[in-house]
Amino acid sequence: MNLPCLPAARGAPARRRVLSALAAAGAFALVGCASPRIEDHANDEPVLDLREYFDGRVRAYGVFHDRFGRLQRRFIVEIDGRWQGDVGTLDERFAYPDGTTSRRVWTLRREADARYTGTAADVVGTAVGQARGNALRWRYTLQLPVGDRVYDVQFDDWMYLMDGRVMLNKAVMSKFGIRLGEVTLTFVKE
Missing domain, CATH: 1.20.5 (Single alpha-helices involved in coiled-coils or other helix-helix interfaces)
Known part of the structure; x- marks a missing residue:
């Protein structure tokens, strides 16, 4: 040199x-x-247990920004959660300002060591996550319709329980390791 x-x-x-x-x-x-590590949140409170938080009705307010930071879409999600032991169902109904709607029904399972797995019709394979303290890291591949095509995109979600009612979520969407955008959500438990 x-x-x-x-x-x-x-x-x-x-x-x-x-x-x-x-x-x-x-x-x-x-x-x-x-990248951040879920272990970094082990002592953060309040402690997040998906079975408790997503038991009943939750409303979420979200936005999607593209990789250039431009707002592309706003939405509201009505979530109805029901658990039987360690198996839960989250029925998510999305509403967009242009009048379009969509729906995703998750089947979640709490595993050992505060780990979670999940499936849904538009999720490829199984979503995996782990909770520590007030945080949950949740990763999955989603089939995303764009026009006449469907793309498999990866999501890396970080959820942070703020108190008994409010949880924040930041999700990075990517394909082939290239960042496509970011989804930001605020969950409010009713």
Whole structure:
């Protein structure tokens, strides 16, 4: 590597210092790119239990921003949740300002260690998640209709219980690892 900005009089020790500084900066940059970990929320309260929060009626208000930060869609979701032991059903009914509607019915299962799995008609395979403290990380592949086509897109959701009634959700939507946009939701338990 040639570092022309270094004067010749400083020689190899100066170049080593610059290379060391660049290596350290690169290491810090990699740490900054590390994804959040669910374990980081283990002590956060109130503790989130999906069986408690999504038992009964919940309303959510959401927006979708594309990868450029432009608002593309607003929506409201009416959710009816019912649990029998560790198996729950979430009936989600979406309403959009243009009058269109859609529906998704989740079947959720609470597993050991506060892990959850879920299925729905438009979810490819099984969604997986884990709760710690007040947070839940939920990942799945959704079949998303766009015009006459259907695309499989990945969702990485982070949900944060704020109190007994309000939960925030930030979901990144991607395909082939390329970020397509972000969904932001506020859940309010009735």
